[in-house]
Amino acid sequence: MSDVHTAVAGEHTRHHAHHFESAEAEFDACKQGMWIFLVTEVLMIGGLFVGYTLFRGMNHDAFHEAHKMLNVKLGATNTVVLITSSVTMLLGVTSAQRGQRSKSMKYLIMTFLLACCFLVVKYFEYSAKFHHGLLPGGNFTNEELTNPRSSLFFSFYFLMTGVHAFHVVVGMGLMAWLMKRTANKDFGPDYYTPVELVGFYWHFVDLVWIYLFPLLYLVG
Amino acid sequence: MTSGHTTAVAAHGDNYLNHSKGIKSWLFTLDHKRIGVMYLFTVLSFFLLGGIFALLIRLELWGPGRNIMDAGTYNKFFTYHGAIMVFLVVIPLIPAAMGNFFIPMMLGAKDVAFPRLNLASYYIFVIGAVFALCALFFRGADTGWTFYTPYSIRTSTTVILVVGGAFIAGFSSILTGLNMIVTIHKLRAPGLSWTRLPLFVWAIYATSIIQVLATPVLAITLVLLICERLFQIGIFDPKLGGDAVLFQHFFWFYSHPAVYIMILPAMGIISEVMPVFSRKPIFGYKAIAYASFGIALIAFIVWGHHMFVSGQSELANFVFSLLTMFVAIPTGVKVFSWVATMYKGSIRFNVPMLYALGFLELFTIGGLTGVFLGTLAIDVHLTATYFIVAHFHYVMVGGTMMAFLAGLHYWFPKMSGRMYPEKQAVWAFICIIIGFNLTFFPQFILGAEGMPRRYWAYLPEFTNLNRLSTIGSWFLAVGFGWTAVYLWKSMFKGPKASANPWEGNTLEWQTPSPPPFENFTETPIVTMWPYEYRASKNYPMTTPVQGSGKGVQ
């Protein structure tokens, strides 16, 4: 509660950029920009989803056989981890909006740690795949899989989860930046645009995983 | 984003060029006008480079066999010419250079919505360009600008650098588009409703939508291609079970709409120039505005017309051919509207108008031959011949470059504060028009007679037409070079331009030339649509409304 007081303590009046009419107009513009950015992300990842769907249609047996090599338990764990991180992110944003700085900081750190957790699980999954010789291309040495096309499944698996993991890493960088700015007392009820926008981004990253998990691990 | 700038009223003589001094004040500027100027110079220097490759290609084609270079070098040169011109010149030319400078001004805004992102997108573009051009110092690239698989996977040239450069430059395009959309939504001056927006703004809006929606697909495609070369992931490689045609689908899903990234802003410039120099309101304002969106929409569903001979199903060919025809409708709406705008106007034949007329002629030829090519039966014969080369040069050079030159001469007084020499400009225009038609018209005939594109050698009976084309390329070089020289000179020494030399109505003309640091000394209040022109009088968008109220929407 003490947060609220420090946040409104006068010297922290928010200046908006000179070419906007008001701080609100600036906030609206930033939000719109973020939405458009997320649309571009959807289209970019959409290309991979389209490719996956086509190849799955063309090599159905190979994909079915190959997907059994994935560890559903680890995938499910990661799904839970990411959904939880979305919740903590949401709480972080709401507390930033209310000017509860230390609370917001706490939730940001939790989200960050959950993201780490996701990557650690991912690391174990990846190294297991490497170990089984499931890396696509010239390194595909696995002998359990009989269908020669099954390496294509792993091409998509590594690409899609790799692109997703890259987004997770970027998200962690953004959260670190938010923590630094929160520590600098940059945010309060009158200004929390970056927190809110990174929140959007993070929910998007989670959403992508929510599509990836059933597509790769469950349906095959 | 925190910025303590106070809106200083521009002191007399203070403008964006002399507001701050030194190279750093340019390199780190957040001023959309300066960023626009930096884009302009950067893009034009790539135009010079791409042009040199073009001249060398034409020189090699002077005679049927070897003339000045071997076949391998030739393959690299046309690849460079294509990749530079498409990714580094024609795509950013109008939206990034002209759009950056004039969209905020036409909106009555002080800047784009995200100035830092704007500067970042400029540097991303430069990094992408440097990346791509680095390949020149290694083994180059010889795939053509389309990077078709599986050849692009197997060639020993440094394809990754060029593809990576195009990938990076793509983000610059996305960010510029994003910035423009938000700017147009959020930073319009008071009174500037959507139906009062100048048509250039509408055009850039439609362009930005394509940039934002199509470019990410190219980005992922290029990533896949790079992964294919680095890790043999097999997605585009038939040897590993992949699908080489899928690359073409992905590539053209971007690259067909990209054609409209190139032409829509050009159409926007023409829509501005036509009424100003015809002294008549634009004909069909809403039709032109909506046609831009019609074109943008259709852009996304016609990509298959590039693959009529790539083993698509007959049904797909039929559907794509049919859909392609629909592009002609909104395009025709625009062309007829411009002609109708001139009808009974009091036309002033200044250089911008000459280029606009040049655009009309050349773009119409380019557009109509596009309908030929969209026709399935004809395309099968003309695919990968010089007919295609002629067609898209009529659209990209005859269309986009002509419109760019129209815009450049139209806005030159505003950007530099000085006038260009009219007489010299007319002669350079004549040189360019003659050179252009001489270069590319013979290529229609060559293509119809069956000369394949991208070939280093050709049959002896094609010699004369090829020589005409090569001679034409020299005229073009002289015309462009001359234009560069007189514009460069008049940038420093030309006679001072007034605020509104063409008696235009749009907001950029209602502020001094060159514009002050934050564009307007006070925020303009818009009361009019932009095209209220009469033979004797015109009504700027800020005309105070009297009781009677020239109640034009």
Ligand SMILES: [Cu+2]
């Ligand atoms: Cu096309």
